[in-house]
Amino acid sequence: MTLPRETVEARLAAFREACVQKRLRLTHQRMEVFRALASSEEHPDVESIHRVVRKRIPTISPDTIYRNLKLLAEHGLVSVAGMSADRLRFDANMGPHHHFVCVKCGRIRDFTSRELEHIAFPAEARAFGAPCSMHLEVKGVCSACQKGRKP
Amino acid sequence: MTLPRETVEARLAAFREACVQKRLRLTHQRMEVFRALASSEEHPDVESIHRVVRKRIPTISPDTIYRNLKLLAEHGLVSVAGMSADRLRFDANMGPHHHFVCVKCGRIRDFTSRELEHIAFPAEARAFGAPCSMHLEVKGVCSACQKGRKP
DNA sequence: CCCCAAATAAGATAGAATCCTATTTACGAA
């Protein structure tokens, strides 16, 4: 909530314009859901957004929050923080390594990179606290999915 | 399942030793859960592991899979693939950026890094398919949590 | 101002993960 007002205003203006271009109806609810998210730098979850929006629209339902965020994410107007994780997935490879994640089939492949291994924690990250690990996730379409094989 | 047998054997041996050192009981179920994970390079979920282990222990319950994987993760013997994501969290910052994630309180902070911006998709990742995005997650303890502030 | 596809509210539903409790078991000590 400590974002510069001009940043928020810019986001809201861009949002309105994008919605018009994409033929997404500018409902009261949709606008307030986006405003709540665009005014925060906390990467809020649905419950947090719902709490905020309820102050302006007391009857708004959680489903409307979910529905709009999903729609907006599909249109590239917001994104999901963190990573693709519908369910927990585990790893017995405890060595340092990174992941290639297929956005089609969800397959996760390990890789290491000599180039990346020598990168220290970025100073910009250290400014927030004491880093202890670093993980790179490369998203893309795996060879199998490119060839149209079944997932 | 295409892992070299020696790799699997080494993992199992290390696992037995670690369990003894950490005073974790080597139950039949725990051993088979770890064997299933250590024999796979698919980053399997609980259901997949359950299917595999059931061939040897037909009565094993999903809860035992969950319980053991969680315990082993706490002891650093396995890890959770992907990222910390108990629930969906959203982001209105659509510019390219990375995340610092506090392992104590879950706070997510944005950062960019000139050093990282110029990194191309690693060749090792491109070997798996066509990358389309890249995201770095730095885990650590944020300043607030270091100072013992409440989450 | 009209119309209607799109969007919403509220409750039902699905599914993942955890909790509860009676029973079993691993393993240290005698």
Place this chain on the structure above:
DNA sequence: TTCGTAAATAGGATTCTATCTTATTTGGGG
């Protein structure tokens, strides 16, 4: 080897996130 006990398990119940269903409302083009 046997024994005692705390740890672990099985299976059902429960919690909680997210999605779906359906009747109702509404944004916005014509």
